[in-house]
Amino acid sequence: xxxxxxxxxxxxxxxxxxxxxIPACPTDVxxxxxxxxxxxxxxxxxxxxxxxxxxxxxxxxxxDGVISVYKVKVA
Amino acid sequence: xxxxxxxKPENLVYKRTELMTDKALSYCPGCGHGTAHNITMEVIExxxxxxxxxxxxxVGCSVLAYEFMNIDMTxxxxxxxxxxxxxxxxxxxxxxxxxxxxxGDLAAIGGNETIHAxxxxxxxVIIFINNGIYGMTGGQMAPTTxxxxxxxxxxxxxxxxxxxxxxxxxxxxxxxxxxxxVTRQAVHTPNAVRKAKKAIRKAFEIxxxxxxxxxxxxxSNCNSGWKMEPVDSNNWMVDNMFPYFPLGDIKVNGELVx
Numbered sequence: 001x002x003x004x005x006x007x008x009x010x011x012x013x014x015x016x017x018x019x020x021x022i023p024a025c026p027t028d029v030x031x032x033x034x035x036x037x038x039x040x041x042x043x044x045x046x047x048x049x050x051x052x053x054x055x056x057x058x059x060x061x062x063x064d065g066v067i068s069v070y071k072v073k074v075a
Numbered sequence: 076x077x078x079x080x081x082x083k084p085e086n087l088v089y090k091r092t093e094l095m096t097d098k099a100l101s102y103c104p105g106c107g108h109g110t111a112h113n114i115t116m117e118v119i120e121x122x123x124x125x126x127x128x129x130x131x132x133x134v135g136c137s138v139l140a141y142e143f144m145n146i147d148m149t150x151x152x153x154x155x156x157x158x159x160x161x162x163x164x165x166x167x168x169x170x171x172x173x174x175x176x177x178x179g180d181l182a183a184i185g186g187n188e189t190i191h192a193x194x195x196x197x198x199x200v201i202i203f204i205n206n207g208i209y210g211m212t213g214g215q216m217a218p219t220t221x222x223x224x225x226x227x228x229x230x231x232x233x234x235x236x237x238x239x240x241x242x243x244x245x246x247x248x249x250x251x252x253x254x255x256x257v258t259r260q261a262v263h264t265p266n267a268v269r270k271a272k273k274a275i276r277k278a279f280e281i282x283x284x285x286x287x288x289x290x291x292x293x294x295s296n297c298n299s300g301w302k303m304e305p306v307d308s309n310n311w312m313v314d315n316m317f318p319y320f321p322l323g324d325i326k327v328n329g330e331l332v333x
Contacts, residue, residue, distance in 0.1 A: 006088075007081035018105030018298075018305035024265050041104065049078055056089045057265035063109030064100050065091035070081045 002073045006054020010044050011066040017041035021058035021067065027051040030058055092116045094125055094145045101139055103210075105305020107295030108137055110262040111204055114272040115175070116144055118279055128171040129163050131156040133180035136211045137204065140175050154185025157192035160199045171282055173200035178219040179209040182244045186218070189248065196253025196287045200278045203244065203290065206297040207316060214300035218242040221319055226300070241319060245292040249326040255287030257326035261294045263309040267322075274324075287329065294320050 008030070015037060021030050021044055031047040044067070046052060054071030094116035102108045119125050125146050132140040134153040141148030151159040156174035164172045181189050181203050189201070208226055209215040216226040216233060219241050223232040233241075249257040256278055260271035271293055278289030294316050298308035324332050 005076050005081055007078045009082055014099050016104035020105050020263075020305055020309065023306060046078075054088055059089045060113075060268045061110060061262070061265050063102065063104075063106055063113075065095060065109065065113050068090040069088050070083065070086040071088045072076070072081050072086050074076060 002075060004053055004071060005074050006052040006069060006071045007049060008046060008052065008058060009068045009070070011068075012037050012043045013039070014064055014066045015041060015043035016064055017043055018063065019044070020061050020063065024057045024061045026055060026057065027053055092120050094120050096143055096145045098142055100143055102136060103297075103299045105296065105298050105308065106136070106210075107206070107262045107293065108204060110268060111175075111202065111271070111293050111295065112137075112140065112143055114262070114268060115173070115202060115275055116146075118272060118275045119146065119171075121276070122279055124171050124279070127169070128173070129167070131160045131163070131172070131174040133174065133176040133185075135177035135180045135209075137175055137177060138211070154180050154183070155188055156180065156185065157188045157197070157199070157201060160201075161192055161195070161197045164197055164199050168198070168285075171200075171279060172198075173202060173279075173282075175202045176204070177210070178203070178205045178207065178244075179212075179217050182218045182242050186242075186244070189244070190251070192253075193248040193288050193290065194251045194253050196255070198282050198285050199288060200275075200282055201288065201290045202275070203292045204295050205244075205292050205320065206295045206300070207241070208297045208300040210297045210300050214297070214302075219244070219320075221315060224315075243320070245290065245320075245325055248290050249331060253288055254290055254326055255329050256281050256289040256324075258290075258324045259292040259294060259320060259322050261312070261317075261322055263296065263312060292320070294322065
């Protein structure tokens with residue numbers, strides 16, 4: 001069975017660190033960073049990138065639309 | 076597999092729609108307005124109608140919606156968005172016209188315009204963001220504030236004996252013969268966002284077929300006004316707002332849903 005691998009790319013400077021994406025993720029990939037961006041927000045990042053399945057859930061609940069999602073099938 | 080091998084343009088499955096401008100949204104972190112903007116613009120992009128769509132921004136937090144939605148927009152006086160949309164639609168009956176309003180704008184000062192636009196059955200789409208509070212001006216009590224809910228003008232909680240009951244605007248307009256599709260949605264979880272997007276799509280399809288007015292309420296959070304963390308405010312909304320403002324279709328194809 002083909003395995004699906006996903007990854008997200010966060011526009012760090014536009015992320016407001018609201019954390020709405022964290023409960024939306026079914027595989028607990030996302031956390032807020034300890035570092036802050038230029039506006040002082042703790043931006044979202046992939047803490048556990050291996051688990052990402054590219055389901056797009058985080059991106060569609062993101063109020064600021066800062067998440068882009070990529071997905072590949074691995075044989 | 077390395078992340079760099081996954082993040083390539085050919086593997087892209089989702090990104091912010093081109094119909095949203097590159098400006099950072101002026102909303103507070105976690106505000107449902109951004110999600111509602113995104114799904115509205117995605118629907119317009121998917122239907123390919125961005126050159127024929129005119130939006131009307133309200134007064135309130137989303138007063139600057141025209142800065143973020145990359146389509147033709149205008150901005151109406153407080154509460155008058157349905158009246159302005161009526162004018163635009165009557166001059167250009169083939170354009171797609173929608174208003175995007177908050178609860179202070181639509182239910183309070185614009186209650187009259189809204190009810191009459193719905194009663195006339197104008198072929199417009201009204202998107203109503205209900206967060207139970209006046210967000211922009213500092214969290215004052217709105218007509219939709221829940222009983223007992225604290226706001227800056229009801230610091231001991233809304234007392235229904237003196238301040239009245241929360242106004243269920245969506246149920247109210249569903250009673251009017253002019254409305255064709257009336258629904259209440261939310262944007263706090265991925266599933267809710269997908270359902271809300273389908274509802275908005277349906278609303279624009281109804282406008283295309285000139286069947287009547289489509290009214291979509293989106294129950295949303297106001298974490299700054301409610302003085303909560305974004306995720307907590309979403310949970311509070313599920314526990315407190317949804318029992319009073321239940322999600323689901325209220326009127327479909329001109330018939331009330333029993």
